[in-house]
Each structure stands twice: as C-alpha cells, then as structure tokens.
Amino acid sequence: MIYILVLGIPFIRPIGIPLQISEGTRDMYNALEALKPGDVVLYAWTIDLSAWSELGPGMVAIAAHILSKPDVKLIMVGELATPLCYERIIDTIRNTISKDLFGKEYGKDYCILMTAGGESGMKAFMTDIRGAISYDFYLNSLDDLPVMEGVRDGKDFTIAFTAITSAYQPHIRQIVDLCNVPLGALMMGAVAFGAMPYYKAGVLFSVMAGLGSCAEYELLTYKGPAITRMDSLSLSAVMVVILMIAANIKFYSTKVSVKVESDKDG
Amino acid sequence: MVDLWQIIIPIEVLCIFSYFYRDNPFYKIAEHVFIGTATGIALSVAIQSTILTGVKPLLAGKISLLPPIVLGILVFTRITKKWIWISQYSFALLIGVGTGVSSRGVVSATIIRLIGTVIPAWGTDMWSNVEALIYFIMAATILIYFLFSFEHSGAVGYMATIGQYSMMVFFGQRYSGYIYSFTSNALYGIGLIFTPPGIYITIIGIIIVTADALLQYSRNKSTIPEAGDSAG
Numbered sequence: 001m002i003y004i005l006v007l008g009i010p011f012i013r014p015i016g017i018p019l020q021i022s023e024g025t026r027d028m029y030n031a032l033e034a035l036k037p038g039d040v041v042l043y044a045w046t047i048d049l050s051a052w053s054e055l056g057p058g059m060v061a062i063a064a065h066i067l068s069k070p071d072v073k074l075i076m077v078g079e080l081a082t083p084l085c086y087e088r089i090i091d092t093i094r095n096t097i098s099k100d101l102f103g104k105e106y107g108k109d110y111c112i113l114m115t116a117g118g119e120s121g122m123k124a125f126m127t128d129i130r131g132a133i134s135y136d137f138y139l140n141s142l143d144d145l146p147v148m149e150g151v152r153d154g155k156d157f158t159i160a161f162t163a164i165t166s167a168y169q170p171h172i173r174q175i176v177d178l179c180n181v182p183l184g185a186l187m188m189g190a191v192a193f194g195a196m197p198y199y200k201a202g203v204l205f206s207v208m209a210g211l212g213s214c215a216e217y218e219l220l221t222y223k224g225p226a227i228t229r230m231d232s233l234s235l236s237a238v239m240v241v242i243l244m245i246a247a248n249i250k251f252y253s254t255k256v257s258v259k260v261e262s263d264k265d266g
Numbered sequence: 267m268v269d270l271w272q273i274i275i276p277i278e279v280l281c282i283f284s285y286f287y288r289d290n291p292f293y294k295i296a297e298h299v300f301i302g303t304a305t306g307i308a309l310s311v312a313i314q315s316t317i318l319t320g321v322k323p324l325l326a327g328k329i330s331l332l333p334p335i336v337l338g339i340l341v342f343t344r345i346t347k348k349w350i351w352i353s354q355y356s357f358a359l360l361i362g363v364g365t366g367v368s369s370r371g372v373v374s375a376t377i378i379r380l381i382g383t384v385i386p387a388w389g390t391d392m393w394s395n396v397e398a399l400i401y402f403i404m405a406a407t408i409l410i411y412f413l414f415s416f417e418h419s420g421a422v423g424y425m426a427t428i429g430q431y432s433m434m435v436f437f438g439q440r441y442s443g444y445i446y447s448f449t450s451n452a453l454y455g456i457g458l459i460f461t462p463p464g465i466y467i468t469i470i471g472i473i474i475v476t477a478d479a480l481l482q483y484s485r486n487k488s489t490i491p492e493a494g495d496s497a498g
Contacts, residue, residue, distance in 0.1 A: 001287065004283060007453065011457050011461050012461075053451045053452075053454030054447055054451050054454075080315055081307060084307075084311070114318050116319040116320070118364070119368050120363050120367045134326065134328060135318060135322060135323065137318070172376065173368065173371030173372065176375060177370075188443075189443045189450065190443035190446065190447045191443070193439055193443060197380050197401070198376075202379070210446055210447060228457065233446075236449045
C-alpha cells in the first residue's frame with residue numbers, strides 16, 4: 001500500500017527526473033525520420049491491449065511519427081485483438097496529438113488488416129497479401145483501398161515496426177529473413193535484453209525496451225503519458241534498491257544474532 | 267464533459283488494489299468483471315476473425331478457403347469419444363505446416379547472423395570487442411555447463427562454473443526486467459487513481475478503508491474479554 005502511495009506522488013507533483021535517449025530509441029527515430037514520400041511502413045503483428053499500459057505510449061508516438069510524414073503509407077496488420085489496439089492508437093492520436101490525424105485518411109493513407117493462423121498466416125501475408133486476405137478490418141475489399149495500390153507482398157514494404165511481449169522470432173523469420181525488410185521492435189522490458197544480440201548483429205535495426213524507451217520516443221516526438229510515468233518508474237527503482245538493502249541488512253543481522261545465541265548455548 | 271470511462275476505470279483499479287488491504291467484495295466484483303470482459307472480448311474477436319478471414323471471402327467465391335474451414339470444423343469432433351480420431355488430421359496438418367513454416371529462417375536468421383555478435387571483430391572498436399569477447403565466453407561456458415557427456419572437473423569444471431554464473435546474470439537481469447515491466451503496467455492504474463477525476467474516487471476509497479479499519483478495531487476491542495471476565 002505504501003509502495004503504491006509513494007509511486008503516486010509524481011503524478012500529483014512531477015519530479016522531472018532527466019531522461020537520456022538510448023541507442024535503440026535513437027535508431028528507431030532516425031529510421032522513421034528518414035522516410036520519404038511513397039514509402040510504405042508495415043506496422044506488424046504487435047501486441048493486443050494486454051500490454052497497452054507498458055507499450056501503448058510508445059506505439060502511439062511511433063504511429064504518430066509515421067503518420068506525420070507526408071505521403072508515407074501505413075499498413076497496420078495484426079491478429080485477433082490486435083486490430084482493436086490499432087483502433088485505439090488511431091483514436092489516441094486523434095484525441096491527444098492531431099485532431100485531423102495529420103490530414104491522413106483511412107483507406108487512402110493507412111489501413112488496418114487482419115490475418116489468421118499465427119506464423120503461417122504471417123508467412124502467407126508476406127508472400128502474397130491478396131492471396132492471404134481479401135478484406136480489411138472493416139470488410140472493405142483490398143482492391144477498393146487506394147493505400148494498397150502497388151503493395152502486393154512483403155518486399156513492397158520499406159520498413160517494418162512491431163511491439164511485442166515475448167515471441168519476436170516469427171517476426172524476424174518472416175519479415176527480415178523472408179522479405180529482407182528492416183525491422184525495429186518495441187519490447188516489454190523483461191524480454192528486450194534477450195533480443196539485444198539480434199540488435200547487435202543488425203538483424204533488428206532497433207530494440208526499444210519498455211516504458212523507458214516509450215518515454216524517450218515521446219521526448220523526441222510528441223509528449224505523452226510515458227514521460228509522467230517515468231518519474232514514478234525511476235522512484236520505484238530507487239525504492240526497490242532501498243528495500244533490497246534493508247532486507248539484506250535485516251537478514252544478515254538476524255543471521256549474526258542467531259549465531260551468537262547458538263554459540264552461547266553451545 | 268467528463269468521459270464516463272475516466273470514472274469507471276479508476277473505480278475498477280481501486281477495487282483491484284483494495285486487495286492489498288484485505289480480500290473484500292469490491293475486489294471480487296472487479297475480478298469477475300475483468301475475467302468476464304476478457305472472455306467476452308476473446309470470443310467476439312475470434313468470431314470476427316473467423317468471419318473476416320474465412321467465411322466472408324469463401325462466400326465471395328474464394329473456394330481455396332474451403333479445406334481449411336472444413337479442417338477447422340473437424341477439430342470439434344474432439345467433443346465426442348467416437349469421432350475424436352478425425353480431429354487428429356486437423357492437428358497433424360496444423361503442427362506439420364507450423365513446424366515447416368517456422369523452420370525456414372531458423373538457421374539463417376537466428377543462428378548464422380547471431381554468430382557475428384559473439385565473434386570479436388578486432389580493429390573496429392575496443393569496447394565492442396570486449397563486449398563480444400564477454401558474449402563469446404558466456405555463450406561457450408553455458409554450452410559447456412550443459413555438456414553431460416563427461417565429468418565437470420578440472421578446467422571443464424571451472425568453465426562450467428563460469429557458465430553457471432553467466433546464467434545467474436541472465437536470470438537476474440530477466441527477473442529485474444519483469445519487475446520493471448510489472449511496475450510499468452501498474453503505473454498505468456496508479457496514474458489513473460492519482461490524477462483527476464480518479465483522485466476524487468481515491469479519496470472516497472481511502473475514507474471507506476479508514477472507516478472500515480476503525481470499525482474493525484472497535485469491534486475487536488469490544489470482543490476481547492477483560493482480564494477479570496474470564497477468571498470470574
């Protein structure tokens with residue numbers, strides 16, 4: 001209870017702990033900043049709403065950054081509840097960043113697609129989009145969407161982005177290896193460090209880790225909720241360290257006193 | 267105008283956090299609402315997905331979708347003992363195709379390319395080389411730790427120990443990563459209950475909890491027998 005109350009303080013009175021932009025966030029920003037008119041971005045099989053609280057702010061900031069680029073197409077594709085997450089991203093951008101969505105229109109500049117079948121569906125989509133799916137999330141035929149003109153398979157994408165909580169290998173296999181599309185990923189803090197070898201090897205052009213990276217991206221683009229939450233997150237790290245030290249001191253002092261007592265008895 | 271969800275969500279969050287005080291009906295309600303909502307969304311999304319990616323294109327004339335739809339329906343034969351064997355064909359195809367699809371790229375994307383990160387490229391950047399060397403030592407010693415063909419003694423024993431410590435570093439990092447992630451997730455809820463309009467609901471919640479604690483205290487005090495009562 002005390003932990004929650006302490007973490008709540010920065011929401012009432014922000015502390016403003018400074019943030020340093022990490023290498024992975026910088027790489028993602030530079031890659032999206034370099035997008036040119038006519039480029040097509042794949043927003044690929046991200047999380048559904050389950051990890052929204054950790055990765056949502058970053059997903060919003062990145063989608064807004066892509067949409068802010070003139071004449072850049074955004075194709076959002078996902079499975080099961082993921083399209084609902086995409087709808088929320090678009091709504092959040094409209095409500096907090098740009099009311100007219102940077103002048104972008106559904107169907108003309110961006111679209112939401114839905115696949116099925118896990119990695120098999122992913123492969124089918126990347127191999128032949130119209131062979132895998134015929135309609136968008138709102139049951140419009142793909143042939144009726146101007147945004148899909150000239151986009152036939154995975155090789156037509158300039159760059160891809162994903163936000164995931166665990167299994168990133170299918171994305172690497174079907175996007176990077178199969179179609180040679182550069183892929184950047186925003187990951188849950190717990191799994192991001194496991195993906196670092198892929199980043200170091202250049203398989204992923206960027207790896208962003210958790211809420212911290214979301215806040216960094218917001219700092220580079222549009223200020224949002226992650227920056228506020230970072231004060232609390234930093235405070236929680238300090239609290240965890242203090243509690244660990246206190247628990248260790250208590251543990252060793254108890255151990256010493258038990259030993260002294262047993263020596264006296266012996 | 268205040269969005270109704272800005273009131274409902276903090277109430278739900280507070281009900282969940284009330285478990286820290288003690289198990290109570292508000293927590294139970296929130297728990298049931300959460301499970302019910304999640305199940306409802308999962309079901310509606312599954313139906314929508316089936317219609318969107320299967321039924322609708324099939325009705326529009328995409329006959330190639332007929333075999334997978336039939337195989338999907340056959341999975342339901344698992345509910346009868348007599349016809350359960352039919353579902354095995356669907357599962358066999360599912361597992362076979364899944365394995366085949368995921369096998370492609372395993373070697374090139376996740377093994378060959380990663381070798382580059384653990385082999386130091388001397389002459390580029392000193393720190394990158396040191397990093398790569400550490401990766402290499404850790405990867406090699408962890409592999410040695412899992413070699414059970416010979417006894418872990420002498421040099422092999424030392425290397426296996428380094429491997430063990432390397433794994434401990436990884437697990438420690440993983441554990442801290444989970445704490446980081448869970449705290450990040452909790453902060454979404456904490457943010458809602460500490461900012462308007464959630465803060466007003468939090469104040470009401472604190473008043474309720476304090477009143478309950480005081481009531482509990484006075485009740486306990488009145489039920490504790492006086493020292494002389496039991497003797498008399």
